[in-house]
Amino acid sequence: MTIGRGVIRGHAVTLRRFLVTFARDFRDGLALRRRGGGGLLVDLFRGPARGEERVVVQDATTEGLFTVEYPDERLPVYERFRVLPVLVYDDEDGNVRCTSCNICAKVCPPQCIWMVQAKSPKGTVVPLPEDFFIDMDVCMNCGLCAEYCPFDAIKMDQNFELANSERHQTHVFGLQDLLVSSAYYAQTHPEAWSGPEEVAERAKVAKKKDRRLQKALGVEA
Template identity: 40%
Template sequence: MIFGAGILKGMLVTLRSFVNSYFKKPDQGGLFTVEYPEKRLVAKERFRNFPFLVYDEKPEDPRCVACDICAKECPPKCITIVRDADAEGRPLKKPALFDIDLSVCMNCGICEEACPFDAIFMDHEFEIAGTERHQSLLYHKEDLLKSNGYFRQIRPSDAALIDARRKEAEDKKKAALKPAAPPEKKE
């Protein structure tokens, strides 16, 4: 072995990556950095972050029925729900108040798993930094409500499954409500 051959070999390695960084594509040994604020990676469908609420037609009628299951299941207890009531004080099947403190939320996704009404899902939104510690991270119902269309857009395969299931359930319900229809006899 020649004196210093190892050093020369090492020097060639660094020189190669120096030259490649200017002239090669990322998959051929060039730079693979994505410069974040200007460019960004395409979000994976299964990426999950903070929860949001889904509504079907209009934000006044969310899927949420204020059952409080998610608030009970939430490990860091970051969800606060107050049930709405009509003029006579009878409870309604929707929340008057739905707050999630994102500074407490630990992005576990248990709320999504626990919800029997397909009302709460994990979002792809992650740029929620604020200049203030408490109010800017405390998301209210208005901030959390997003349309089903948005959900279909960020998580198409999950949305398709859930939409199909909901449609099936609704059809069954309609069928059961129809008194005139003769009951189908099956053997």
């Protein structure tokens, strides 16, 4: 009898959540909108446009079904959520923070980062990357490269929708694929951007940017 009561109680909880889900959708005006399925050939209800997907927050107060109908519904992306590294450049002058010091490649556990250091017209090595590569299929999203970067040039991005039908070339990200503006990083990581460490790093980069540019152009100080 104890086992029978447990089964009945479980079905009752499931039925309650099922009914509460419909009541919640009617209350929020979502009863006549499609929830899930992605792009359909025949769609009686308008699906959400890109960037207009409903964000579903699940916590201890959540009632109803716990299914998130991705991609029409999404879980919130929090600031510390990390996927692949990106390289930050400053909006003011377009200078890339990376100095091609190779520290990120050395500390990378799966060794998925490699780069080519730039040279001046005189043939001397300058602290700028001519090219920068990350194999996203090998990257383990650990964030060590961003943690050890002395110039805060490499950061962890939140974009997780990277799947495609070809993996041998398109999954190796080059310099132009990895570059993001400082405004983009400030928007996705507002707390880190306004933190004291990031503010101090921006001041340090601002002091050195003119000297780095002169060296890259082969101009004597």
